[in-house]
Amino acid sequence: MGDFSGTEPLVGEIVGLRTFRIDDCGLLLPLYSDGAWYDGTNTAVCAPPTGHHPRGPHAVPADDCECGFYAYGSAVAAAQNRHTRYVQAVVSCWGGVVAGTRGVRAEHARIDAIWISPAAPDWLRKRVAVRYPSARLYADEAAMLGEHPLTELDCYRTSVRRRLGPYLGAALIGALILALGLLPFEILHASLALWATWVLATAATALTTVWLLLGSHGAGHLAAAFVVAGVLAWLLAPVFGLGGWLLRVPLLRGLLVAAGGYLLGLRPHHFPVVKTAHERAFCGVRP
Ligand SMILES: [Zn+2]
Structure with missing residues (x-):
């Protein structure tokens, strides 16, 4: 069973918890898309970020696709998403629903209650209230969850442990690549083990770049190709000496930007406000 798939609960509305970004018009946006949620019923369509439909048109959500509105099943599961320290929303989900160990994906969803961190500016809070008149705004997370209890499904895993394995593995590979790309060429070439590792890592990175470019289905793949191309350039650097x-x-540059963004988020009274998308300029009515 997956985090958000595996079973289809046979109950009516399922109440879950999720987080959003907020733009300067007070609209709630998912973390990884600009498709704003509106007051009342929202209906999901299958539009994966890669534009790739693994099995053609289908009902939303489907077990073998990633579409649908996501909601965590418990406050513990939601807390693993760092953005929940800024915004949390209780959402009711219905229609087609699939559930996994951490939460659900649904066809229809409605925002019932919103908690916004005290760090958020007052004007933003007011705009959110105007945008979502049928949702109740809370200043206290516990009060919100007390008045809007989340649905408890049997498939939710009660203890949600952080799976460190994948992170450690990725960190190790990252450190190895950084180290290989910093070694002088003579040292790389002198040791068979080092040389073999370097050749393999460089070839794998080059193949990944080509695969991402050729198999590209949209913005997500292209962005990934740029990052991997940066890694490839780093690995090739020893060949060119000082140059x-x-x-x-x-x-x-990428590492500096990422580190800067992370440090910015650590400021005590920081609240991230998304700049309004061009089409929604002046915070006009629903497009
Ligand atoms: Zn889909």
Whole structure:
């Protein structure tokens, strides 16, 4: 069973918890798309970020696709998403619903209650209230969950442990790639083990870049191709001696931007407000 798939609960409305970004018009946006949720009923369509439909048109949500509105099944599961320290919303889900160990995906969803961190500016809070008149705004998370209890499904795993394995593995590979790309060429070439690792890592990175470019189905793949191309340039840097530092610039720049964004988020009274998309300029009515 997956995090958000595996079973189809046979109950009516299922109440879950999720987080949103908020734009400067007070609209609630998912973390990974600009498709705003509106007051009242929202209906999901299958539009994966990669634009790739694994099995053609189908009912939303489907077990073998990632579409549908997501909601965590418990406050513990939701807390693993760092963005929940800014915004949490209780949502009712109905229609087609599939559930997994951490939450549900649904065809229809409605925002019932919204908690916004005290760090959010007052004007933003007011705009959210105007945008979502049928949702109740809370200043206290516990009060919101007390008045809007989440549905408890049997398939939810009661203890949600952080799975460290994948993160550690990725960190290890990242550190290895950074180290290989920093070694002088003579040292790389002198040891058979180092040389074999470098050749394999470089070939795998090059193949991944090509695969991402050729198999590209949309913005997500292209962005990933750029990142992997940066890693490839980093790995090739030792071949060019001092000039190799030019090849290290893209990845260094990316790392600096990521670190800067992370540090910015750690400021005590920080609340991220998304800049309004161009089409919604002046916070006009629903497009
Ligand atoms: Zn789908």
